[in-house]
Amino acid sequence: MKVRDAMTHDVRITNPDETILQAAQTMANLDAGILPVGDHDRLVGMITDRDIAIRGIAKGRGPDTKVRDVMTSEVKYCFDDQEIDEVCRNMGNIKVRRLPVLDHSKRLVGILSLGDIAVAQGNGAAGEALKGISRHGGMHSQTP
Template sequence: MKVSNCMTTDVQITDPDQTLREVAAMMGRLDAGALPVAENDRLVGMITDRDITIRGVAEGKGPDAKVRDVMSTDVKYCFDDEDLEDVLHNMGDLQVRRLPVLNRSKRLVGIISLGDLAMKGETMETGRALSGISQRGGAHSQTAH
């Protein structure tokens, strides 16, 4: 199965100059824990509720701090025409629960999460990815910065 068969296509994006307050409110309205960050029609980062908590609040940044001050800029992504099994393996290796999905022109076309995959019946592969993601530390550890 291809990523395009499982991804969420209705993805909201944020701007690096938006405030943490604005993005947190957007996440609340969307019931989402992560948003892609785009600038000039290009993906430049991801911001999660955890980024806001650990890199924002815990470091003394207020609600008017900018998204660019706490977002992750080392964005990992996948392509919409990739095989799910490869992407799941990659998610486990990268220790991420979701990935932005780009087309081959590198335009954001969706986002894929372990939840999307579990809902589509990819439970065995999703479980293996979650096992890798659940290991302590890794490149996306909040304490590794």
């Protein structure tokens, strides 16, 4: 099965100059914990609810803090025509639960989550990826 057959197609993007309050409100409206960050049709980062909490609020930053100040700028991604099993193994290896999905023009076309994979495949691939993600790997850091 291809990534495009399982991914979430309806994706909202936030801008690096928006505030973390605006990003958090968008996440709340979508019932999502992650947003891609785009600048002029280019994916430049990802922001999660955890980024807002750990890199923002926990460090004394307020709701007017810019997304760019707390986002993760190193973006891991997959392509829409990749096989899900391959991407799932990669997600376990790089320890992520969600990946932005790009087409070969490097345009954002969706988000793939372990939940999407579990619903689409039901063959245990998502569970195997989660084992790799959840395995203790030493010190964890929220430092960009």
